Amino acid sequence: xxxxxxxxxxxxxxxxxxxxxxxxxxxxxxxxxxxxxxxxxxxxxxxxxxxxxxxxxxxxxxxxxxxxxxxxxxxxxxxxxxxxxxxxxxxxxxxxxxxxxxxxxxxxxxxxxxxxxxxxxxxxxxxxxxxxxxxxxxxxxxxxxxxxxxxxxxxxxxxxxxxxxxxxxxxxxxxxxxxxxxxxxxxxxxxxxxxxxxxxxxxxxxxxxxxxxxxxxxxxxxxxxxxxxxxxxxxxxxxxxxxxxxxxxxxxxxxxxxxxxxxxxxxxxxxxxxxxxxxxxxxxxxxxxxxxxxxxxxxxxxxxxxxxxxxxxxxxxxxxxxxxxxxxxxxxxxxxxxxxxxxxxxxxxxxxxxxxxxxx
Amino acid sequence: xxxxxxxxxxxxxxxxxxxxxxxxxxxxxxxxxxxxxxxxxxxxxxxxxxxxxxxxxxxxxxxxxxxxxxxxxxxxxxxxxxxxxxxxxxxxxxxxxxxxxxxxxxxxxxxxxxxxxxxxxxxxxxxxxxxxxxxxxxxxxxxxxxxxxxxxxxxxxxx
Numbered sequence: 184x185x186x187x188x189x190x191x192x193x194x195x196x197x198x199x200x201x202x203x204x205x206x207x208x209x210x211x212x213x214x215x216x217x218x219x220x221x222x223x224x225x226x227x228x229x230x231x232x233x234x235x236x237x238x239x240x241x242x243x244x245x246x247x248x249x250x251x252x253x254x255x256x257x258x259x260x261x262x263x264x265x266x267x268x269x270x271x272x273x274x275x276x277x278x279x280x281x282x283x284x285x286x287x288x289x290x291x292x293x294x295x296x297x298x299x300x301x302x303x304x305x306x307x308x309x310x311x312x313x314x315x316x317x318x319x320x321x322x323x324x325x326x327x328x329x330x331x332x333x334x335x336x337x338x339x340x341x342x343x344x345x346x347x348x349x350x351x352x353x354x355x356x357x358x359x360x361x362x363x364x365x366x367x368x369x370x371x372x373x374x375x376x377x378x379x380x381x382x383x384x385x386x387x388x389x390x391x392x393x394x395x396x397x398x399x400x401x402x403x404x405x406x407x408x409x410x411x412x413x414x415x416x417x418x419x420x421x422x423x424x425x426x427x428x429x430x431x432x433x434x435x436x437x438x439x440x441x442x443x444x445x446x447x448x449x450x451x452x453x454x455x456x457x458x459x460x461x462x463x464x465x466x467x468x469x470x471x472x473x474x475x476x477x478x479x480x481x482x483x484x485x486x487x488x489x490x491x492x493x494x495x496x497x498x499x500x501x502x503x504x505x506x507x508x509x510x511x512x513x514x515x516x517x518x519x520x521x522x523x524x525x526x527x528x529x530x531x532x533x534x535x536x537x538x539x540x541x542x543x
Numbered sequence: 544x545x546x547x548x549x550x551x552x553x554x555x556x557x558x559x560x561x562x563x564x565x566x567x568x569x570x571x572x573x574x575x576x577x578x579x580x581x582x583x584x585x586x587x588x589x590x591x592x593x594x595x596x597x598x599x600x601x602x603x604x605x606x607x608x609x610x611x612x613x614x615x616x617x618x619x620x621x622x623x624x625x626x627x628x629x630x631x632x633x634x635x636x637x638x639x640x641x642x643x644x645x646x647x648x649x650x651x652x653x654x655x656x657x658x659x660x661x662x663x664x665x666x667x668x669x670x671x672x673x674x675x676x677x678x679x680x681x682x683x684x685x686x687x688x689x690x691x692x693x694x695x696x697x698x699x700x701x702x
Contacts, residue, residue: 228590228613235611259607372606373642373664373673390671411671448668497669524640527666531608 205232256329257535259321262292262365265357268328269295276335278302279348286426289379290362294426297331300352309434312442313356313427316391316503318363318374319528320446322520322538327357327444329539351439360391360423373528377423381408381416389415392445393499394424397506398457403499414501424503431507440514441507447527448496448519449487451476454508456492457500464513465491472516482541485521492517518542550575558635566631584684587616591649591657598649598659617647617659620688624680625663627690638668645675656681665695674698 187193189203196202206214218225229235254268273282279301285294300307314327334353337344347353358364362378376388386408393404396418400406404414419425431438451472454462462468469489476487488495492502508515521530521538530538551574558567590613591598603618604610610618625641633639646662661678679692 226586226589230612235613368606372602373666375671411673526604526608527640527642529604529606529608529643531604534608 256332258532259325261368262361269297272331285356285430287422288362289377289422292361294361296354296356298352298354299334300348306437307352309352309354309438310440311354311438313359314444315358315364316360316443317445318360318367319372322446322530323444324358325535326520326539326542327355331355333543375411377421379421389413389421391421391423392503393501394419394421395501395503395506397502397509398500401500402457403497404501435510438512441512442516442518443503444518446520447522449485449521449523450519451487451489452492452496452517454491454515455505456498456502457505459493462508471514479541483537485541550577569630588684597651601646603644618644620659620680620682621661621663623688624661624678624690625665628676628678628693636669640666642666642673656683
């Protein structure tokens with residue numbers, strides 16, 4: 184029985200007209216041979232129907248059982264699922280993980296971060312990592328989720344990770360710009376900013392990474408709301424920025440290292456963006472970054488460049504990384520993950536795993 | 544694209560100082576052999592020519608980075624066209640990449656060429672803007688890619 188695609192009924196087959204059939208994979212050669220034998224010319228229109236179906240249909244999103252047993256880390260997830268994932272992660276790893284409220288977004292959504300580490304009576308030093316400050320950089324929240332999974336999965340078996348979580352607390356904010364992220368799923372895949380309205384609701388969005396109080400408004404920004412680098416009406420004008428800034432200020436003396444994850448570019452960026460003047464601890468910053476880049480390349484051969492934003496990328500002011508360093512946190516880095524432009528922001532999901540593996 | 548071999552390409556790009564309207568001079572040297580695409584070209588050409596209805600597609604790749612295999616040549620043509628647009632609109636202060644094909648529509652022609660009218664989304668790194676660009680692309684296996692018409696629509700953030 185052949186699967187007729189054109190025409191649909193055998194009785195509509197006409198000599199001299201096109202016939203389209205779907206051939207099951209094991210029969211392809213046999214069918215080709217038979218057509219050749221009967222001197223009938225043919226052309227393969229679709230070499231692999233299954234592949235096409237898999238690629239073009241949205242996956243079933245209903246089945247989502249236990250984490251990490253059920254959660255698929257090699258796919259991009261909408262915000263609803265990320266919220267559920269955080270709850271599950273805490274539930275399944277309650278001896279190490281607690282979920283906390285950081286603040287609210289403009290559209291009144293709750294921003295949560297995960298605190299990961301062995302509980303202790305003494306205050307512990309902190310490493311902070313935030314993802315998804317720019318909505319369209321989907322690989323960034325995907326990395327935060329992967330990172331949490333890796334750390335928790337290997338806590339018992341990997342002595343380095345074990346010691347790490349004994350001595351330090353990891354604070355992970357999987358999606359900083361929640362409103363923007365949701366907007367990039369529902370309306371505009373290439374949206375960057377948050378969703379606060381300006382100019383009487385005729386224009387939306389501040390670039391949160393131009394909104395921090397680090398030489399705010401001085402360079403690499405626009406004061407026009409329609410720009411993708413609009414820095415807002417003033418430093419920390421946006422609720423998302425304030426939520427992060429307030430928290431970091433309150434824990435300032437305990438934070439050793441600040442990481443903010445972006446894409447794309449394959450870069451490890453050090454302060455500053457607003458000036459080419461190197462920060463006071465530039466040597467240390469560069470050395471650590473170079474070692475990180477080398478370790479990263481060792482995994483899959485992906486090369487990352489290292490340096491200050493102002494020198495290797497472009498000038499910008501108001502970035503979270505610069506602000507964090509300016510208030511006294513010594514190690515502050517921006518990671519720009521894969522790739523270098525071939526896919527840009529729309530990195531295929533099949534690159535989530537290698538990207539995350541090398542960045543670990 | 545050359546999955547089984549490495550080909551080295553070098554390019555010398557000369558920007559004309561003071562003249563914004565001239566595209567930079569580009570000299571390209573290719574070391575190694577590019578594999579022949581004659582068969583694939585012919586297959587694509589014949590397939591498109593024999594379509595009853597003009598091809599229309601959007602969002603290539605989709606939000607998750609997927610491109611259906613039969614649209615891969617359309618994607619590649621868009622890449623070539625975006626290279627042309629980038630060449631004519633770059634300065635030493637811009638860095639363009641094709642972010643996505645927003646829309647493409649085939650236009651049937653009485654002559655031998657295939658014509659595709661694209662809306663390409665170009666991402667400019669320094670301004671971080673994503674610019675829609677209307678681009679008309681002509682292609683034929685023997686004559687290659689030509690871009691007779693292109694315009695940004697709208698064009699904010701271009702110097």
